[in-house]
Amino acid sequence: MNGKTEIDLTTFPKRNQYAWFSTFPDPTYGFDVDIDVEAVVALAKGRGDSFFPYFFYLVMKGVHSVAELHLREEKGHVYRYETMAPTWTVMSEAGIYNNVGCEMTFDFREFYARVHRITEKAKMATPNGKLNQDPVIDRPDVVYATCIPQLEIVAMRHPTPSGDHDNLSIPRICWDKFRKKEDGRYHLILNITVSHTLVDGFPLAQCFNQIKADCLAPEKILVR
16 A cells, blocks of 8 residues: 555644535535547557557546545545555456456556556456455555446446445546547546545546546657
8 A cells, every 4th residue: 555644634724624524424426527538539549559548547647636636534534645546347258347456657558558458357257256356446545437338428426335434535437438529529428426525626626627638638648
């Protein structure tokens, strides 16, 4: 597990927000945002690569760019983690979904290799009764991600464990099938769901805006 720093809740600038939303059994909320991924699709296709690791890296980069998204609740304490590990769902050839994950790397070439290798392995996995296939998934310093490439969605809602504020403090992310819109460019809908005890609308909007900007010029970031 990577380095973490405990937040002093007596001086935490947003302690009023934390105290108020801590009274909610489920304080999560999320935004569903249209993302222009024309340049990301073109870059991945031009290289003969999978779109999923390309977009996932840009999402993880955006999440890491916002301080509030590094925060996690743990048994009445709040910690800030230096980095967050990506975890995601994969449907196997048997039609069974599994959760997988790995350590975060900001070297895109290595990130692509890890995500692609783990995804392909999970696709061939036989059902074994376990949902979480990698130990990293059970840690707090993670991000939960999934995608629905079979469907164009307008909005979505994550299943959440009401009352479990530790787990609810982990960001949940989902995106749908990219498709051409009226402007002739590929778009998708990205949902990021967070706990309002730690993340208010302003930093969450900053995260989305970072992802949107990076998706318009991905060749500067996704260097292979």
